[in-house]
Amino acid sequence: MSALGLDVGGTKIAAGLVGLDGSAAEVTTTPTAGSGQAVVDQITGIIDEYRTAHPVTSVGLVVPGGVDPRTGVVAAASNLGWRDLDLLGALRPRLPPSVALHVDNDASAAAWAEHRFGGHGQGDSLVLVTVGTGIGGGVVVDGRVVRGVSGAGGEVGHLPLHPGGRACECGSSGCWEQYASGRALHRAAQVAGWYTETAGRDVLRAASAGDVVAAAAVAEVATHLVHGIVVLTAVLDSALVLLGGGLGSDPLFQPFVHAAASAATVTPPRRRIPIRPASLGVLAGVIGAADLSRTTTRR
Ligand SMILES: [Zn+2]
Structure with missing residues (x-):
């Protein structure tokens, strides 16, 4: 049971496997490949690399911009050159049905991570x-x-x-x-x-x-x-x-x-x-993305 989180930013993409306790492992950082479709392809490549090496059961992906996690459509992410992009629809066919996929806003995911694992009590x-x-x-x-x-x-x-x-x-x-x-x-x-x-x-x-x-x-x-x-x-x-x-x-x-x-x-x-x-620093987005993907509806 491995949840993979990806935090896609305008300059870099951070990724990592996140445990049930919120700990992140196998963390990688990759410079973002420009914008538009190139980034979608790059995301697919990163997910494939993790899936080849680890038994990934769910993937959470967060972006800096307006995104509705219920539809997976990014209304606008100006840093990535995305507008009205059906990100869930673009990635879903590239993953087996058994792998759950969740798309969200980066700050919402970070807030979720702080709530779950930030130790704020x-x-x-x-x-x-x-x-x-x-x-x-x-x-x-x-x-x-x-x-x-x-x-x-x-x-x-x-x-x-x-x-x-x-x-x-x-x-x-x-x-x-x-x-x-x-x-x-x-x-x-x-x-x-x-x-x-x-x-x-x-x-x-x-x-x-x-x-x-x-x-x-x-x-x-x-x-x-x-x-x-x-x-x-x-x-x-x-x-x-x-x-x-x-x-x-x-x-x-x-x-x-x-x-x-x-x-x-x-x-x-x-x-x-x-x-x-x-308290979670730069990995909050990755941790939140992965954790949210565990509970998302499999689709
Ligand atoms: Zn304004």
């Missing part, structure tokens, strides 16, 4: 917010991943928190990730006078060393991040919020997030939500 509801260049997210409520009608449930980065605010690549404006992501920190750093290519990282370092101007820039981004978290938890009343991603898990950023969280008001009977770093 906080009941059956959590929100994972991945703060990197943009913001991704996944939500588990009452022990189930939130999907919504189109499969976009839990995709929190484009919460329109600021009416008439900054234009966003998604076509909307005022989206959360325009104010509370790595890109937002870069912008805030430039406004504060840091003009290097690594302005976000530099301003974070300066802020941690006590530079008042830098600290104000970082605090502004952290405040926007916490504002979105307060909105989410006002709806979900979750037990826990986990931060992942390059900026979200950066130890230099954490104190600013916690300071902003302490200053935020929470409407009773909700309590102040614990905000913690995600």
